[in-house]
Amino acid sequence: MNLIKAQRDQLFEFGPFTIRRQRPGEGFGPLAVIDQMALKTGAQIPLHRHQDDEIFSYVWRGSAQHLQENGESLALNAKRALVVNAGAGIRHEESTPLIETSMLQAYIRPAQSGGEAHVQTFTRAEGVPDNHWTLLAGPEGSTAPMTLRQAVYIYDLKLARGKQLEVPHLPGYASWISVLDGIVRVGEQRAQQGEAVSDSAGLPVISGERDATLVLFLVKHDAPAVSSGTMSGS
Template structure:
């Protein structure tokens, strides 16, 4: 198990944005970049284009507004999770017009370049499930609520203090677990907000020392991905 600790040196601030950019590395194959971002009230990322990026937008605190090229606005929160398959090209902007927000964006290299661009939305009235993993996204054809053009599965959970649960596993997939808030323990390793644990096989069971929000990626590290993505190819 490899643990990456959060520290101030990993953060960069740009106006109303504070961003921690993580690069999971070669053993997590197509999971290219994961940004953990705080958007202050009024923050806005102007209209911009993505090509050949699969993007998970996951808000666990506050609300972010997603606006497409036609001006359609979609609020994202813990009750609304979005995946963008940029394919041949997609333009959008994001902002925090109502409240400060914390958002994780994962940039995944799709298996093939091109394809029709699309935006997918998962709505869940009760938000993040407590003490049970929710399957958010998976490869096309997997039956997942949101589909990715790559061999990657994504899960989330709100683990209550004192609860212990196994981390999701799949044969041939490497787990990458991020703590979005709270404190958890993995076989004596205490992980705090922003800490990440990964392995090539499986992670040990996780225990919440404080209520914690967790997101887990299972990645086929052997999967090939295109390197022409606007962000995922960088």
């Protein structure tokens, strides 16, 4: 089991954006990039194009706007997550016009290049349930509410202080937990905001030292993947 500390050299700051970028590495195969971002009010990423990226967007504090090229706008917040299957190409814009926002974006390499682009959302009227892992995204054919063109499962968890839970696991999958806020213990490791815990297999029981928000990636590390993505291929 590895603890990925929050290092200064992971940070990029420009204008209203502060981004902590982590690259899980070869042991996580198609999971290419994980960004944790702090966005000030008025931040905007103008209309831009992606291809061959599977993009998972997760807001845990504040609100962001996802604007598609056709003019359709989607609000992302703690109740709504987003997956973009960029496929052969898609253009969109992202902004935080109303409030300062904390957001995670993960870029995953798809199993194959091309295909029709799709935008998917998953909404929970009551937000993230307490002390319960929720499956947000998974491979096509899985029971996940949002689908990825890759052998990756994504869960979230709002863990209360003093609570303890088993971590989901699948044989042949590596595990990566991003700590978005709070402090947790995973086995003997103590992880806080901006840090991550990973293992090439399953992870031990997780407990809340302070109330915490977590995102878990289960990744088939040897899954076939293309490297032609706009972000995931870089």
